[in-house]
Amino acid sequence: MSLDHTAVRHIARLARLAVREDELESLRSDLERVLHLFDDLAAANVDNLTPLAHPHDQSLGLRDDRVGETDRSEELLALAPFSQGGYYLVPKVIE
Amino acid sequence: MSSTAFPTLAVLADELRSGRRSAVDLVQQALQRAGQCAALNGFVSLQGDEALAAAAAADSARTATAAPLAGIPFALKDIFCTKGITTTCGSRMLQNFVPPYDAHVVEQLHAAGAIRIGKTNMDEFAMGSSNENSAYGACVNPWGSDRVPGGSSGGSAAVVAAGIVPYAIGTDTGGSIRQPAAFCGITGLKPTYGRVSRYGMIAYASSLDCAGVLARSAQDCATVFQAIAGHDDRDATSVERPADDVQASLDKPLHGLRIGVAREYFGGGVLPAVAQRCHEALAELEKLGAVLVDMALANAHHAIAAYYVIAPAEASSNLARYDGVRYGHRCAEARSLDEMYSRSRAEGFGSEVKRRILVGTYALSAGYYDAYYVRAQKVRRLIANDFAAAFASVDLIAGPTTPTPAFRLGEKSGDALAMYAADVNTVAVNLAGLPAISAPAGFVDGLPVGLQLIAPAFAEARLLNATHQLQRVTDWHLQEPAA
Numbered sequence: 001m002s003l004d005h006t007a008v009r010h011i012a013r014l015a016r017l018a019v020r021e022d023e024l025e026s027l028r029s030d031l032e033r034v035l036h037l038f039d040d041l042a043a044a045n046v047d048n049l050t051p052l053a054h055p056h057d058q059s060l061g062l063r064d065d066r067v068g069e070t071d072r073s074e075e076l077l078a079l080a081p082f083s084q085g086g087y088y089l090v091p092k093v094i095e
Numbered sequence: 096m097s098s099t100a101f102p103t104l105a106v107l108a109d110e111l112r113s114g115r116r117s118a119v120d121l122v123q124q125a126l127q128r129a130g131q132c133a134a135l136n137g138f139v140s141l142q143g144d145e146a147l148a149a150a151a152a153a154d155s156a157r158t159a160t161a162a163p164l165a166g167i168p169f170a171l172k173d174i175f176c177t178k179g180i181t182t183t184c185g186s187r188m189l190q191n192f193v194p195p196y197d198a199h200v201v202e203q204l205h206a207a208g209a210i211r212i213g214k215t216n217m218d219e220f221a222m223g224s225s226n227e228n229s230a231y232g233a234c235v236n237p238w239g240s241d242r243v244p245g246g247s248s249g250g251s252a253a254v255v256a257a258g259i260v261p262y263a264i265g266t267d268t269g270g271s272i273r274q275p276a277a278f279c280g281i282t283g284l285k286p287t288y289g290r291v292s293r294y295g296m297i298a299y300a301s302s303l304d305c306a307g308v309l310a311r312s313a314q315d316c317a318t319v320f321q322a323i324a325g326h327d328d329r330d331a332t333s334v335e336r337p338a339d340d341v342q343a344s345l346d347k348p349l350h351g352l353r354i355g356v357a358r359e360y361f362g363g364g365v366l367p368a369v370a371q372r373c374h375e376a377l378a379e380l381e382k383l384g385a386v387l388v389d390m391a392l393a394n395a396h397h398a399i400a401a402y403y404v405i406a407p408a409e410a411s412s413n414l415a416r417y418d419g420v421r422y423g424h425r426c427a428e429a430r431s432l433d434e435m436y437s438r439s440r441a442e443g444f445g446s447e448v449k450r451r452i453l454v455g456t457y458a459l460s461a462g463y464y465d466a467y468y469v470r471a472q473k474v475r476r477l478i479a480n481d482f483a484a485a486f487a488s489v490d491l492i493a494g495p496t497t498p499t500p501a502f503r504l505g506e507k508s509g510d511a512l513a514m515y516a517a518d519v520n521t522v523a524v525n526l527a528g529l530p531a532i533s534a535p536a537g538f539v540d541g542l543p544v545g546l547q548l549i550a551p552a553f554a555e556a557r558l559l560n561a562t563h564q565l566q567r568v569t570d571w572h573l574q575e576p577a578a
Contacts, residue, residue: 008453011453011456011457011460012437012453013437014456014460015411015440015452015453015456016415016418016433016436016437016440017437017440017441017444017449017452017453018434018437018438018440018441019441027450027453030450030511031450031453031454031457033511033512034403034450034454034511034512034515035454035457037399037400037403037512037515038400038403038404038458038467038471039400040396040397040399040400041397041400041401041404041467041470041471041474042470043397044394044397044470044473044474044477045477046470046473046474046476046477049473049476049477049480050473050476051469051472051473051475051476052472052473052475052476052479052526053302053472054302054332054528055288055289055302055303055479055526055527055528055529055552056288056289056334056528056552061331061335063328068328068329072195075195076195076421078195079192079193079195079421079422080420080421080422081419081420081422081423081424081425082425088420088421090420090432090435091429091430091431091432091434091435092431092432093432
């Protein structure tokens, strides 16, 4: 698997990670080396095997539908870098 | 040997119950030792005043039947949320994050009367095998100031090995308890996936993450495991199955215990002297009545590739929550919402975290999902099946925890693949969700070596039993680094 700068920009964009132009090449060669490691997966014989997403193939347990948490919105909102009037503040989305 | 270490938890509990020692005395000793060992950089933060106040309260409430951990100091990996106390997860992203709640493990230990003196250093978001990826500086191995303590629970391992606290809590996603335990000459237990609630434990790779214990001995690990294991409704993957009484079976004789010696774990990059130490430890187990069985884990060599697809894929999803909106670092100059997301994340995350997010994003992206992520999950099944087949004929599987003793600071930090390769003997255990322990097995050139034992799911009692019996007839776990 070989990667070019366009591909790295695309992945970084999907991951919402700002990447400077002068970082592109080192990231590209880094990622290419890691992806090369994954070639090993193709060598494994996985015929007739289903993917294992969870160690114990466990289904999610059920619990009673009852109120546990109380309203802690003020406490949680206080963690935000910017908030006002019970809302999170972000840069303007619609001009 | 001038011992700086604490005696066993059982002895400490007995001293506290009888009044021969006070909790304040123990906490003072821990804090003083933490001060002497500041150069290790094992702690991200210390909560000395709170700990002393808790100790004074424990002393005034002293009873002859106090809980086994009551009044005894411990250290907590800074990945666990602590109400009102900064929780950084080793990241600049969370340098000002003060959680409004405690993790389940923290609640359990608090209810048991345990006293937290501080929060330990770690690789950022638990991504690393050397503790060099911490935003708060590398932690140093007490056995050699030029050596890494391992990671990601490097701080937790170092502060136990240095005799600052009798035990510490860590987490293990691909070896992050067992590998630092091996590098620092202590005992590290990674329980079965789902045995200990992940509630309030900052997520890295949710199908692999597991909280556990680092202590001097298996006996101490058993005491702490008993306190933190159990079902919790707030973690949907927490198993509804009562934890066994692991202490009751510690003294069981090992006669007839079948230990599989996995050829693959002794091959490839494993230093011959490390393999030799592990064979010597296994010979001790044989003398105790265990039967050593030569065996193969045919797909063991595929574990690294599968792990380094699955863990980053889950990380890329989990770490999407750090967006600069609700908590964590936010870029001050961003002009648009999108720029705020991407610059906050670029500024808040370190290079290894970024690398894993990018790798994981790639593995999950359109066109590559089947070739990487789905394929890795099939290999995960293959590896889990190998273990299941092996456990039809053996009770435990053994091998070196790591291919080499602790490497040098800076030795692998520029080479991600070399760092990943060092996890070769630990990651498969997480892929299969099994419990495993690393126990001291002697030294190579003055540096500790760890023997890893792996058990079927939920058989922590068997691991602790075998390791305790080994530690009754050997003294590797009692060795201490020069003060």
